[in-house]
Amino acid sequence: AQTVTQSQPEMSVQEAETVTLSCTYDTSESDYYLFWYKQPPSRQMILVIRQEAYKQQNATENRFSVNFQKAAKSFSLKISDSQLGDAAMYFCAYRPNFGNEKLTFGTGTRLTIIP
Amino acid sequence: DSGVTQTPKHLITATGQRVTLRCSPRSGDLSVYWYQQSLDQGLQFLIQYYNGEERAKGNILERFSAQQFPDLHSELNLSSLELGDSALYFCASSVPRDGLRDTQYFGPGTRLTVL
Numbered sequence: 508a509q510t511v512t513q514s515q516p517e518m519s520v521q522e523a524e525t526v527t528l529s530c531t532y533d534t535s536e537s538d539y540y541l542f543w544y545k546q547p548p549s550r551q552m553i554l555v556i557r558q559e560a561y562k563q564q565n566a567t568e569n570r571f572s573v574n575f576q577k578a579a580k581s582f583s584l585k586i587s588d589s590q591l592g593d594a595a596m597y598f599c600a601y602r603p604n605f606g607n608e609k610l611t612f613g614t615g616t617r618l619t620i621i622p
Numbered sequence: 623d624s625g626v627t628q629t630p631k632h633l634i635t636a637t638g639q640r641v642t643l644r645c646s647p648r649s650g651d652l653s654v655y656w657y658q659q660s661l662d663q664g665l666q667f668l669i670q671y672y673n674g675e676e677r678a679k680g681n682i683l684e685r686f687s688a689q690q691f692p693d694l695h696s697e698l699n700l701s702s703l704e705l706g707d708s709a710l711y712f713c714a715s716s717v718p719r720d721g722l723r724d725t726q727y728f729g730p731g732t733r734l735t736v737l
């Protein structure tokens with residue numbers, strides 16, 4: 508069974524600084540997708556970024572980028588120029604490209620932005 | 623705004639009761655997924671429907687059932703409610719009609735409180 512591990516329950520960063528959230532996963536599949544979702548205090552689940560496993564290039568969305576290391580099964584999220592609005596729970600999620608399309612989530616990292 | 627709508631936003635009920643949660647997917651999306659977020663279990667996949675048919679089942683209790691209607695909206699029925707069913711229930715949708723696989727976009731959730 509696939510598992511997703513987020514080993515940092517809480518992180519904090521100074522406003523305008525850079526922070527990296529860690530995620531590792533375990534799978535026997537070779538073709539899959541990885542995602543980071545953000546859950547602010549409103550509890551809405553918001554897609555931050557996605558990565559296809561067959562793409563070697565790391566995904567980037569504005570201030571958000573990932574470091575995808577397929578062999579190491581690692582998928583970290585880097586947030587640059589942190590803003591107060593980035594404060595949220597961040598969930599790493601995995602989905603195989605074939606078979607069951609369910610998302611398997613990690614336990615989340617609570618990110619605090621220090622003004 | 624993800625384009626996925628869920629009603630109601632909040633639901634407070636008593637043990638032993640039955641409730642229905644409703645979800646409307648993004649326009650054009652054929653798949654609907656239901657997830658439960660609780661403090662002790664984290665985010666768990668419950669069930670997926672694709673174009674009216676059940677596609678995959680996760681950790682869904684026998685007291686819970688779901689269906690997807692011809693207009694593609696979905697309902698999650700929870701019966702014989704217990705205190706432990708109190709959670710945030712999310713609906714997500716994906717897979718546009720052109721058949722391309724896509725990311726799951728989440729609705730705002732329904733917060734269920736069982737007293």
